[in-house]
Amino acid sequence: MNNNTLSRFGLTALALAIAPAQQALAQGLVLEEVIVTAQKREQSLQDVPIAVAAMSGEKIDDIGIQDLEELTLYIPNVNINQGRGAPNLFIRGVGSGTNAGFEQSVGLYIDGIYSGRGQLSKVPLTLDLARVEILKGPQGILFGKNTIGGAINITTARPSYDFEGYVEGLWEPEDNEQVYTAVINGGLTDNLAGRIAFIARQMDGDTDNTVTGTELRDVDNVGARGRLLWDATDSLSLLFTVDYSKDDLVGPSARNYQGADPAEV
Numbered sequence: 001m002n003n004n005t006l007s008r009f010g011l012t013a014l015a016l017a018i019a020p021a022q023q024a025l026a027q028g029l030v031l032e033e034v035i036v037t038a039q040k041r042e043q044s045l046q047d048v049p050i051a052v053a054a055m056s057g058e059k060i061d062d063i064g065i066q067d068l069e070e071l072t073l074y075i076p077n078v079n080i081n082q083g084r085g086a087p088n089l090f091i092r093g094v095g096s097g098t099n100a101g102f103e104q105s106v107g108l109y110i111d112g113i114y115s116g117r118g119q120l121s122k123v124p125l126t127l128d129l130a131r132v133e134i135l136k137g138p139q140g141i142l143f144g145k146n147t148i149g150g151a152i153n154i155t156t157a158r159p160s161y162d163f164e165g166y167v168e169g170l171w172e173p174e175d176n177e178q179v180y181t182a183v184i185n186g187g188l189t190d191n192l193a194g195r196i197a198f199i200a201r202q203m204d205g206d207t208d209n210t211v212t213g214t215e216l217r218d219v220d221n222v223g224a225r226g227r228l229l230w231d232a233t234d235s236l237s238l239l240f241t242v243d244y245s246k247d248d249l250v251g252p253s254a255r256n257y258q259g260a261d262p263a264e265v
Contacts, residue, residue, distance in 0.1 A: 036133050037155065040142055051136040053078070057129035057157060064170065066179065066201065068152070071132060078134055078150075091136050094149030107139065107147035110154045111241060114144070127223050128183050128197035130155045158239070159195035159229040161187035177203040177219075191231040199223045220248040 034045040038052050045054060053075045065071050069087070072078045079090040089095050089106040096102040108115040132154050139147040163186035170179040178201070185195040200222050205215025223245040230238045 036131070038133055038135050038153065050139075053134045053136070054131055056131050060129060060132065061168075068132075075134055077136060089149075089152070091134065091150035103146045105146070105149040107143050107151040108154075109143065109151060110243075111156055114146075116146070127181070127199045127225060128157045128195075130157045156225065156227070156241070157183075157185075157195060157197070159185055159193040159227050161193050163187070172203075175203050175206055177201075193229045195227045195229075197225045217249065220246075222246045 034054055034056075035042050036045050036048060036052055036054050037043070038048050038050050045052060055071065055074065060071065063074075065074075069080045072080045077092045079088070079095075081088050088097060089104060089108070091106050094105055096105045103116060132152070135143075135147075135151040135153060137150055139151045143151045143153075165184035165186075166182070168179075168181040171177070179199070180201075181197070181199045183195070183197045185193075187193045201219060202221075203217075203219040205218035207216040209216060224243070226242045228240040230240075232238060
């Protein structure tokens with residue numbers, strides 16, 4: 001047996017060894033289908049002729065995202081930040097700024113309900129979500145005239161008849177940031193299911209006001225959501241939702257966002 005035969009034999013053996021590994025790797029990397037409601041009905045993301053960036057509630061929870069401002073760090077061409085008195089919402093550079101007299105150029109929708117002011121983006125909306133979809137570009141046909149920049153479509157978790165729940169906690173010692181979340185879900189009767197979610201967030205300020213002795217950016221937020229699903233008949237289901245939130249943030253509005261320079265206060 002000459003060297004050329006040995007080389008061919010070695011290459012054949014290597015190919016036979018690599019083929020099963022490639023097949024196993026391909027089976028493990030199958031992409032999960034992403035379902036969105038960007039066109040007011042459930043569809044696969046691949047079938048939607050709109051520029052959509054979607055993130056599931058499970059991924060949001062795994063990453064530890066606390067608000068929409070943090071969410072936009074993972075989505076290109078979308079910017080949400082705290083301005084003077086109200087947040088700025090921009091998609092592809094289009095937005096209304098913080099003028100309270102203007103309707104938002106980027107529409108914010110929570111379970112299909114329109115939220116016409118940017119202040120509502122400060123609510124801890126990342127509590128118990130099913131998914132968040134960001135639709136880029138004008139969406140006037142389906143979402144109305146106040147979406148020339150795009151739309152942020154938030155869908156919260158729906159009640160189910162399976163009993164489940166969880167409690168989560170986070171503590172960051174440097175700023176004494178604490179976040180506690182609790183969710184409980186289950187069937188109440190044969191045709192009635194409920195879901196309750198609660199979140200509390202507290203963080204000490206990171207800048208001292210030497211005149212008043214107070215700390216700026218001291219955070220104390222509380223949010224809760226209750227949902228009740230009633231399957232009245234085989235063809236009729238009613239879903240009731242109640243939300244509550246309190247956003248308490250100490251400090252001048254110009255300072256109340258991540259990344260600000262303390263010298264600007």
